[in-house]
Amino acid sequence: MDILQISKYLQYFKGIKLNKDILDQLSEFKKIAVNKGDQEEAKNIWCLEQVYKVINHFLTAYKQLEKKEYYSAWCKLERADIELHFLRRHLDYSGNKYGLEFIENIINQLQKLFPYQVFSSRESTVKKWRCSICNQVISLRNSCGHEIGEIYNGEQCFRIAEDIEFHGIAIVTNPFDKFAVLFPEGKEYNYAMLENLMKNWTNPYDKWELHIVLDLNEEFKGLGRNDPCACNSGEKYKNCCLRTGEDKHEHYKILFLEKDLKNFKRQRKQSFKTWKN
């Protein structure tokens, strides 16, 4: 395949396994472009490599979800998300070019169905950086001129951190990257929402939407504002759980948009906790 054919292949791909030779082919094309000094073509090839990686991570995550390898799937989705982050400033994929808007949306929805809520995050100080393109040491007032995130010779520029001093590990709910999920000893995550999803998600390109709505808890239904609160606090409902929102729970509804209803396994509302035990 030439570059245009690879681009079309990625644009219309709807299979479950990408041609594994494509990255090698793109790498060869990139060498040729760089040797010719064609920076625009080299950057275009880098974008195709990124598109390939995003699709590949997404498909791998889907297969891992099928096999109930949840943490591995989580990491692949996170990786796909990061590759998209790198790509976003260089490629306008509006109009679902290469299917990336679809994948971006599915990643976002899938991440909400995982039970992971707490992560570890490293605290450290860095005193020295090098440029990944020219290997020059970078300082505040003395830069090599290469911009972080830009593409040079078909490679993205980043900083290599050196002279790192470690200070500690923080337990957080929203780190920049979410690979470091905490798995407390003796506790087991409940993947029920993903298990339910996978009963009907039979093709990675099935279209589905996640709707999260706030539903009233059973014990609060029919309760008047001035009635005693159902939580037994002794306060009036309006001054207690109605005010704090403790009377409601999040209801996750998954809506498949193109399913044949004859074969569709409709599910009743179920309650889950983050942990199995």
Place this chain on the structure above:
Amino acid sequence: MIHESDKVNDLVITESDLNFQKIYSKPYFPKGLEEDLKKANLLLLPYEGFKTTKGPVFPEQTMEFYKFIKNYDSNKLIGDICISDEDYAELELHADLITLSSMIVTMGVLPIATGLIANYLYQKIQERNHKTDLKVKVNITVVDGDKSKNIFYEGDAEKFEETLKTANEFNI
């Protein structure tokens, strides 16, 4: 510095006794760059005393923010950073939250500085996929003659400029 925020558009304005003279006498103030730094009407300031860190530190990506300031198109704003290249260190918390380096500015360039920060944050918002709001913390000391005020904003990046403008309309 902490790792997270659930605020939407919190703005806290307090009286301050910090001014440029006090910054010039800080131990981290680089004497070798004194002439240049004393021309600045916006100075990025380090954080002193994070846990076990020995010296002053700046939030992650301050080098990028400093570069943005240096390239910002303004005749009136003279921005710099109050540290030598040798003493510069970044504290990395890997949080999905932008903590901008604390800064001290003169009152005259506050509107320009606000616009600069809003432009920088807009660039950061564009790099995201909009799945969640980008949270930010901004700490600015504004020097007006012999008086100073501290402006601390914590919340959504895209509400930063609007919140500061609204506060300004009410002369807060």
